Amino acid sequence: MLLVVDALSKSFGGLKAIQDLSFTIRSGEIHGLIGPNGAGKTTTFNLISGFYKPTSGQIVFDGRDIAGMNIHHIAKLGIVRTFQATTVFKDFTVLQNVVAGRHMHTHYNILTALIRSGADGEFKNERRAIEILDIVGLGNRLHESAASLSHGHQKVLGLAIALAAEPRLLLLDEPFAGMNPEETNRMIELIRKVREHGISIVLVEHDMHAVMSLCDRITVLHFGKFLADGPPDKVVRNEAVIEAYLGGV
Numbered sequence: 001m002l003l004v005v006d007a008l009s010k011s012f013g014g015l016k017a018i019q020d021l022s023f024t025i026r027s028g029e030i031h032g033l034i035g036p037n038g039a040g041k042t043t044t045f046n047l048i049s050g051f052y053k054p055t056s057g058q059i060v061f062d063g064r065d066i067a068g069m070n071i072h073h074i075a076k077l078g079i080v081r082t083f084q085a086t087t088v089f090k091d092f093t094v095l096q097n098v099v100a101g102r103h104m105h106t107h108y109n110i111l112t113a114l115i116r117s118g119a120d121g122e123f124k125n126e127r128r129a130i131e132i133l134d135i136v137g138l139g140n141r142l143h144e145s146a147a148s149l150s151h152g153h154q155k156v157l158g159l160a161i162a163l164a165a166e167p168r169l170l171l172l173d174e175p176f177a178g179m180n181p182e183e184t185n186r187m188i189e190l191i192r193k194v195r196e197h198g199i200s201i202v203l204v205e206h207d208m209h210a211v212m213s214l215c216d217r218i219t220v221l222h223f224g225k226f227l228a229d230g231p232p233d234k235v236v237r238n239e240a241v242i243e244a245y246l247g248g249v
């Protein structure tokens with residue numbers, strides 16, 4: 001197992017956002033994390049990536065308990081996340097954004113990373129950034145400002161920034177949000193391609209078409225608790241899952 005989440009809990013004051021949650025991620029898989037609004041998906045990402053410290057429980061990555069470690073330490077070990085909102089620096093070029101992603105291990109925010117990458121002008125980082133942009137299909141837009149990209153391409157650039165940190169496990173928070181069907185299909189292909197590069201993926205997503213076509217396995221959360229897991233075709237037929245979604249909560 002690449003990642004083992006064991007009896008994980010997180011409370012905010014009196015609110016138990018995550019309760020006694022356990023699930024596993026296998027090496028090389030695309031794993032969906034789904035559930036109705038407020039189920040705790042983003043909180044789970046925040047716990048795994050070190051944005052939040054768990055109230056209790058273990059998160060074991062490649063044999064090492066990472067629960068409570070800081071974001072930078074966890075990123076260095078190989079877990080990198082993207083965000084629901086597009087998080088590119090619009091005033092900088094496509095290439096500068098990805099070069100900055102190479103510095104995310106060591107810097108607290110992308111702005112410091114951008115300034116630092118400019119100061120260093122490191123050739124190696126730039127070469128790798130160009131390789132990554134070729135992989136995601138933005139290799140012909142290197143010197144355009146990020147602001148000039150369409151919404152779909154800005155989401156792709158967000159993915160490229162995350163890839164620049166050389167993750168072993170990539171956490172994607174709603175990569176399909178706001179995309180039209182064509183952009184969605186392109187992103188599905190791109191995520192498959194990322195996995196072919198040996199990167200394991202956890203996907204939080206509401207677009208069920210994308211989840212069903214991409215994921216090897218799915219874990220379903222409901223009110224911060226584990227509800228079900230298994231291959232997509234099995235999970236959608238699970239009574240408790242149907243109830244949770246149709247219940248409208």
Ligand SMILES: Nc1ncnc2c1ncn2[C@@H]1O[C@H](COP(=O)(O)OP(=O)(O)OP(=O)(O)O)[C@@H](O)[C@H]1O
Nearest residue numbers: 012015016017035036037038039040041042043044
């Ligand atoms: N920083 C925080 N402070 C207080 N409560 C929080 C915080 N973050 C999340 N919560 C609460 O934890 C619960 C789970 O929220 P979370 O955002 O993880 O759900 P989600 O499954 O990602 O939902 P959505 O699909 O709407 O994005 C919610 O009740 C939310 O209000």
